[in-house]
Amino acid sequence: MRIAVLGGGHGCYAAAAELSARGHEVWFWRRDAAAFEAIREQGGIEVRDHAGTRIVPVAHLESDLGAALAATELVIIPLPATAHEDLAKACAPHWRDGQVVFLPPGTLGSLLFVKAARAAGNQARVRFAETGTLPYLVRKHGPASIVVSVYATRLPTGVFPAADADEVIGLLQQAYPSVEPCGDILSGALMNAGPIIHPPLIMMNAGPLEHFDAWDIHNEGTQPSIRAVTNALDGERMAIREKLGYPAPHFPLADHYSKDGEEWMYGNSAHEKLTDSGDWREKIDLQTHRYMREDTAIGLALFVSAGRWAGQPMAVGEGLLALASAITGEDLYAAGRTFENLGLAGDSPADLQERLHHGF
Missing domain, CATH: 3.40.50.720 (NAD(P)-binding Rossmann-like Domain)
Structure with missing residues (x-):
């Protein structure tokens, strides 16, 4: 091809x-x-x-x-x-x-x-x-x-x-x-893993990220309290999918961290392979890094807007987006890739389904 x-x-x-x-x-x-x-x-x-x-x-x-x-x-x-x-x-x-x-x-x-x-x-x-x-x-x-x-x-x-x-x-x-x-x-x-994994990791590791020359958020930065927030955020993502009528599998992020659960996008034990590589020990600038600019300002803003539109709000997602806006000094939702900015917010569910099925 x-x-x-x-x-x-x-x-x-x-x-x-x-x-x-x-x-x-x-x-x-x-x-x-x-x-x-x-x-x-x-x-x-x-x-x-x-x-x-x-x-x-x-x-x-x-x-x-x-x-x-x-x-x-x-x-x-x-x-x-x-x-x-x-x-x-x-x-x-x-x-x-x-x-x-x-x-x-x-x-x-x-x-x-x-x-x-x-x-x-x-x-x-x-x-x-x-x-x-x-x-x-x-x-x-x-x-x-x-x-x-x-x-x-x-x-x-x-x-x-x-x-x-x-x-x-x-x-x-x-x-x-x-x-x-x-x-x-x-x-x-709504399968995108980045807006679920990365916003909790960078916001809840903000101190060490700004203090150390390099920090591996996927290794020492992935602690039980942060995983709990990630799981809650992922639960909100899956609730939106269900509210919109999308069937399982929803690819829960917990399977990414599991050695023997349902096979996730990268297969079983992928998290261990990632951390063993050492390639994710890096300097993350909270103003400019793609985890903030792509996964939070674009990806998480989209998820939050989808939840608002569907009547399935994301309390954890909204909170993380508010923290990110405070860190960057910008209203990330207002500038994000939201339903409002994509011109979808005024659509009824039937209208949106028609657009997505047949095109614009």
């Missing part, structure tokens, strides 16, 4: 390498053409994982976005949600009928891409899909090297428009066999 991978983040490098290794023809795009020089010199991306170390060649290292999109049928965008708005505008003129765009995770970013395309006068029928996490726990260890601690084993994925779900899921599974259907993109967005 001809696949474009857009972006230069950890997950982008992992996607370009894994999909190339699976035999797909990959166009790996990023704005900074010079950043590819190390990959060219090395002959590919160095991958270190449970299978050892190897160099994976990538067919096309591309700095022309239009060329990458013109050549491909599936587009993978494993970027933080903070990048969606600018990238949506850049992609808007280039979409073609029949393309599928996969946002892992998406946080309803699909709607931004659709609106940007329509604003640019592009009426192409492009389908979007969103899942609950990156397909990898991965960190770059240099300009052409990555270490993958864990590969996703289950990727619950929602499709927009949902009427095309069977076709889109079938295409995605050629790239990611771990993809499994979970309905529409709001269902997919």
Whole structure:
């Protein structure tokens, strides 16, 4: 299959390498053409994982976005949600009928891409899909090297428009066999683990994060009291899903931490593999880090707004968002990717279901 991978983040490098290794023809795009020089010199991306170390060649290292999109049928965008708005505008003129765009995770970013395309006068029928996490726990260890601690084993994925779900899921599974259907993109967005894991971890570890040069919130930062808050927050997420009529499985986050529970997105014992890697011992700036800017200001704001709209409020979520707003000195809800800012707040449940099923 001809696949474009857009972006230069950890997950982008992992996607370009894994999909190339699976035999797909990959166009790996990023704005900074010079950043590819190390990959060219090395002959590919160095991958270190449970299978050892190897160099994976990538067919096309591309700095022309239009060329990458013109050549491909599936587009993978494993970027933080903070990048969606600018990238949506850049992609808007280039979409073609029949393309599928996969946002892992998406946080309803699909709607931004659709609106940007329509604003640019592009009426192409492009389908979007969103899942609950990156397909990898991965960190770059240099300009052409990555270490993958864990590969996703289950990727619950929602499709927009949902009427095309069977076709889109079938295409995605050629790239990611771990993809499994979970309905529409709001269902997919409400599977996002980041807004559940990271806001409690950064807010409740704010002292050590600001005191120490580096701190591993997933290791010494994950203590019983913080887990209790995370579980409560995740309970609120699942209550919203149930209120909106989305069926189980809801992928409770408790399974991520369990060695023998129901298989979660990264399989069993994933948390231990993550902490054993040591790759998440880092400096987290509470003003700028993606755990604040993506998972809290965008992701948690979306969850809170969905709860308000559905009549299933999130007391813990509201509290964490208020703390984050106090820390940053900003009203994160007002600026967030909320139902209000996406133009969904005025929809009735029937209207929203119609939009998500048939498109805009």
